[in-house]
Amino acid sequence: EVQLVESGGGVVRPGGSLRLSCAASGFTFDDFAMSWVRQAPGKGLEWVSGINWNGGSPDYADSVRGRFTISRDNAKKSLYLQVNGLRAEDTALYHCARAIGHSASHYKYRDAFDMWGQGTMVTVSS
Amino acid sequence: DIVLTQSPGTLSLSPGEKVTLSCRASQSVSSGYLAWYQQKPGQAPRLLIYGAFSRATGIPDRFSGSGSGTDFTLTINRLEPEDFAVYYCQQYGSSLLTFGGGTKVEIK
Numbered sequence: 001e002v003q004l005v006e007s008g009g010g011v012v013r014p015g016g017s018l019r020l021s022c023a024a025s026g027f028t029f030d031d032f033a034m035s036w037v038r039q040a041p042g043k044g045l046e047w048v049s050g051i052n053w054n055g056g057s058p059d060y061a062d063s064v065r066g067r068f069t070i071s072r073d074n075a076k077k078s079l080y081l082q083v084n085g086l087r088a089e090d091t092a093l094y095h096c097a098r099a100i101g102h103s104a105s106h107y108k109y110r111d112a113f114d115m116w117g118q119g120t121m122v123t124v125s126s
Numbered sequence: 127d128i129v130l131t132q133s134p135g136t137l138s139l140s141p142g143e144k145v146t147l148s149c150r151a152s153q154s155v156s157s158g159y160l161a162w163y164q165q166k167p168g169q170a171p172r173l174l175i176y177g178a179f180s181r182a183t184g185i186p187d188r189f190s191g192s193g194s195g196t197d198f199t200l201t202i203n204r205l206e207p208e209d210f211a212v213y214y215c216q217q218y219g220s221s222l223l224t225f226g227g228g229t230k231v232e233i234k
Contacts, residue, residue: 035223045163045171045214047223061222095170102176103159103218110218112161112176114183119170 002026002115004096009120016086020120022079022096027115030054030074033099033108036081038092039119048094049081050109057107064090086124093119128153128217130226138234145202147229149215154195156219162191162200165228166211174213175200205231 008020020036035050049070051058058070067085072078079096097113105111129152139145149160158178163171173182175191178198188203202209210233215226 044227045216045225047225050223059221100173100176100182102180104157107221110159110221110223112159112173112182112216112218113171114173114176116170116172 004098004115004117006094006096006117006120009094009122011123011125012086013126014087014124016124017082017084018086018122020081020083020094020122022081022117024077024079024098027098029077032101033111034072034079035097035099035109035113036070036079036094037097037113037116038090038094038122040089040092043092046092050099050107051079052108059107059109083122086122088124090122091124093121095119127222128155128220128224130215130217130224132213132215132226132229134229135227136230136232138232139205140234141205141207143205145200145205145209145231147200147202147213147231149193149198149200149226151196151198151217155198155217158194159217159219160191160193160198161216161218162189163214163216164209164211165214171214202231207233 036048049060069082098115099111100114103111160178162175165171179191212228
């Protein structure tokens with residue numbers, strides 16, 4: 001089955017850390033750029049970070065730059081997001097998403113997303 | 127950053143009606159890099175349209191996208207019961223990908 005499955009979320013105190021994972025199956029993972037997109041409870045969608053198929057050219061939203069680190073392991077068909085220095089405003093459902101491959105940019109994750117995982121919830125609370 | 131403004135915030139309609147959703151960008155979206163998503167409660171977003179007017183795989187032809195520059199539209203011909211959901215636009219033509227605030231299409 002073609003799918004993305006996230007894990008690693010939880011409840012953490014402000015300043016805490018988590019490592020989010022996204023396991024891909026059913027497609028050639030290393031053919032695709034990937035991103036993390038989050039959604040705060042009852043709110044809209046916010047792009048967080050993206051990475052090219054080969055792990056190159058990672059980028060971040062200003063709201064998380066310097067605190068979050070994206071990476072991937074193509075041999076394990078997995079995408080990761082290390083989240084440090086968590087704040088209350090980081091509370092959200094974190095989705096991994098696959099870039100469709102439409103963009104002509106060098107940054108291939110700057111694209112539309114044709115596959116999404118169900119998400120893993122991160123709650124930051126004291 | 128490109129700000130996407132969706133209107134209206136909520137639409138109350140009946141099955142069979144035609145829907146037109148608007149997405150306006152604060153500056154021109156490069157190369158028509160504009161996508162539309164549908165999201166139902168408790169589900170992940172589903173890609174409907176990319177490149178402003180190209181339907182994603184498996185999307186029924188009652189969904190169509192149009193527009194360029196700063197003004198984009200998603201049209202749903204003949205609303206089906208399963209189309210009641212929240213719709214988001216997204217631009218991917220700049221270094222920061224941004225989404226609109228969404229339009230909720232509810233049953234009247």
